[in-house]
Amino acid sequence: MSENILEMHHISKEFVGVKALSNVQFDVKKGEIHCLVGENGAGKSTLMKVLSGVYPYGSYEGDIFFDGEIQQFNEIKDSVQAGIVIIYQELALFPDLSVYENIFAGNEVKRGRLVDWNQTIKKSNEMLEKVKLKVNPETLVKDLGVGKQQLIEIAKALSKEVKLLILDEPTAALNEDDSENLLELLRELREQGITCIMISHKLKEVISIADSATVLRDGKTICTLDAAKGEITEKAIIQNMVGREIEDIYPKRPNSSYGDNILELKNWTAYDSMLGRPVAKQISMHVRKGEIVGIAGLMGSGRTELALSVFGNPKAYKVEGDMLLAGKPVKFSHTSDAIKAGIAYVTEDRKGNGLFLAQDIKSNITAAHLKGISEKGIINDNEEIKQANKYKDSMYIKAPSVEQLVGKLSGGNQQKVSLGKWLFAGPQLLILDEPTRGIDVGAKFEIYSIMNQLISSGMSIIMISSELGEVLGMSDRIYVMAEGELKGELLSAEADQEKIMQLATQ
Incomplete structure (x- = not known):
C-alpha cells in the first residue's frame, strides 16, 4: 500500500495558449504537512484548483490518485465528498450569519427534511473545541477577528470529515500570535492523522512546520525537499523558487545622504468618532529627503490610521496638531489635496x-x-x-x-x-503600507530594488510593515507604535527584533 495519500501525475493545464502547468508531479504522504511554494504565477493555486475540482476533469491533462483510487472530480463537491477541503486566502464565510450556521453551511444537520438546529449547535461546539476556539456559536462571524474566522473555516472543514486539508496563504492577514496559534493547530491535526497542504510565501513558517516542501517554477515541478534530511532551508527554497541565489534578500544601496525634512508631524492626533477614541495620539516624527522610515508595531497599533490621517484623512478623523511638508504648514481636506502636494499612499489592500x-x-x-x-x-x-x-x-x-x-x-x-x-x-513622499504582503520572495526583491532606486532619485518613503525582517532590512530609521502612540525611535544600525518587540508591547 502506498504511503502517499495524494499523487498527481503529469498534470498540465493551459489557458488560451498560456501553459499554466506543465507535466507537474506532486505527491503528498499520509499524515504530513506538505508546503507548496513558488513565485507568484508559478502555478500553485492552479494546481490546487485542479485537485479540488474547480478546474474539472477533462480541462487538464494527467491523473489524480487520492486515497489509493484514481479520481475524476467534476466540481468542488466531488472533492469534498472524497475528503479534500480547500480554504482560500479570501475566506468563504457569511459575515451576517452565526458561527454555527457557517460551520454547517451546505452540510446541514437534518432531522428528516428539516434542519436540526439544536444538534447543529451541539456539533458546532464540538468542532470549535477541536480548533480550540472559545466563542459562542451564536456569535455573528462579522463580529470576530480574522484569526478567529480562519479557525471557523478549519472547523467547517473538520465537520466534513476532511482527510486532506489545503490552506492557501492561511497566515497572510494574521498577526504573529494568531499565525503561531494556527500553525500549532495544524501540528495537532497532523497528530490526529489529517494531512495538510499549505501554500505560503512566508519561508520562516515553511521551515518551521513543513515535513516536505515542493517547489514550483513557471508551472513545473522543480524539486521536493525533505525536512528529515535537513533539506528545507531558506537558501535552498529561494534558489529553487527563483532559479538563482539571492544572497541578500534586502538589496544594499550606497550610503545615503539625507536632505532636509520633507515631512514633520508635531503633536499629531487623529480621533475616530466611530470608535470613540483616538487612533493616533500626540505623534511627533519626521522624514528626511532620501530616507526610508519604517513604522513597526502589532496589528491595531495605529500605523495605517496614522498614514491615512496624513494622506488627506479619507476616514474623516478629527485631526489636531501640525503637519509640515518641506518646511511649510499644510492642511488637507481631501486625499486629492495630499496628492497635489506630492504625497502618495500605496494601500495594504491592493485588491x-x-x-x-x-x-x-x-x-x-x-x-x-x-x-x-x-x-x-x-x-x-x-x-x-x-x-x-x-x-x-x-x-x-x-x-x-x-x-x-x-x-x-x-x-x-x-x-x-x-x-x-x-x-x-x-510624489515626493511615498507611503507604502505592507508593500510585500502576499507576494513571493522574487517579487519582494524586485520591490525592494525599486524602493532603493526611488530613494537614490531623492524621493522619501514611509514603510509600514508587520515583517520585522523587512523593517530592519530596508529602513534607515524605525518608529515603533503601540496603542496609537509612538513608543520609540531606533536607527537601523542599533535596531533588532527584540528591541522592536519590547517597544511594540509596551
Whole structure:
C-alpha cells in the first residue's frame, strides 16, 4: 500500500495558449504537512484548483490518485465528498450569519427534511473545541477577528470529515500570535492523522512546520525537499523558487545622504468618532529627503490610521496638531489635496482599495494622475499607452501588454501596478503600507530594488510593515507604535527584533 495519500501525475493545464502547468508531479504522504511554494504565477493555486475540482476533469491533462483510487472530480463537491477541503486566502464565510450556521453551511444537520438546529449547535461546539476556539456559536462571524474566522473555516472543514486539508496563504492577514496559534493547530491535526497542504510565501513558517516542501517554477515541478534530511532551508527554497541565489534578500544601496525634512508631524492626533477614541495620539516624527522610515508595531497599533490621517484623512478623523511638508504648514481636506502636494499612499489592500481589477494595466497606472495624459480635459490614448509601457518596463511587470486586465495578474505584479500608479503621480513622499504582503520572495526583491532606486532619485518613503525582517532590512530609521502612540525611535544600525518587540508591547 502506498504511503502517499495524494499523487498527481503529469498534470498540465493551459489557458488560451498560456501553459499554466506543465507535466507537474506532486505527491503528498499520509499524515504530513506538505508546503507548496513558488513565485507568484508559478502555478500553485492552479494546481490546487485542479485537485479540488474547480478546474474539472477533462480541462487538464494527467491523473489524480487520492486515497489509493484514481479520481475524476467534476466540481468542488466531488472533492469534498472524497475528503479534500480547500480554504482560500479570501475566506468563504457569511459575515451576517452565526458561527454555527457557517460551520454547517451546505452540510446541514437534518432531522428528516428539516434542519436540526439544536444538534447543529451541539456539533458546532464540538468542532470549535477541536480548533480550540472559545466563542459562542451564536456569535455573528462579522463580529470576530480574522484569526478567529480562519479557525471557523478549519472547523467547517473538520465537520466534513476532511482527510486532506489545503490552506492557501492561511497566515497572510494574521498577526504573529494568531499565525503561531494556527500553525500549532495544524501540528495537532497532523497528530490526529489529517494531512495538510499549505501554500505560503512566508519561508520562516515553511521551515518551521513543513515535513516536505515542493517547489514550483513557471508551472513545473522543480524539486521536493525533505525536512528529515535537513533539506528545507531558506537558501535552498529561494534558489529553487527563483532559479538563482539571492544572497541578500534586502538589496544594499550606497550610503545615503539625507536632505532636509520633507515631512514633520508635531503633536499629531487623529480621533475616530466611530470608535470613540483616538487612533493616533500626540505623534511627533519626521522624514528626511532620501530616507526610508519604517513604522513597526502589532496589528491595531495605529500605523495605517496614522498614514491615512496624513494622506488627506479619507476616514474623516478629527485631526489636531501640525503637519509640515518641506518646511511649510499644510492642511488637507481631501486625499486629492495630499496628492497635489506630492504625497502618495500605496494601500495594504491592493485588491479592495488599491486597484481596479476589472480594468487593464494602463487604466490603473494613469488613474491617479489623469492630467498627465490629458489635454483640455481629453485623454490622449497614445500618451496613456506610452506612459503605461514605461512603468511596465521600469517596474518589471510581467504581462503580455498594458491591455492585460489587472485582475488576471499575480499578486506581485498587481503590487507593482499599484506602485506604478502612484509613481506616475510624481510624489515626493511615498507611503507604502505592507508593500510585500502576499507576494513571493522574487517579487519582494524586485520591490525592494525599486524602493532603493526611488530613494537614490531623492524621493522619501514611509514603510509600514508587520515583517520585522523587512523593517530592519530596508529602513534607515524605525518608529515603533503601540496603542496609537509612538513608543520609540531606533536607527537601523542599533535596531533588532527584540528591541522592536519590547517597544511594540509596551
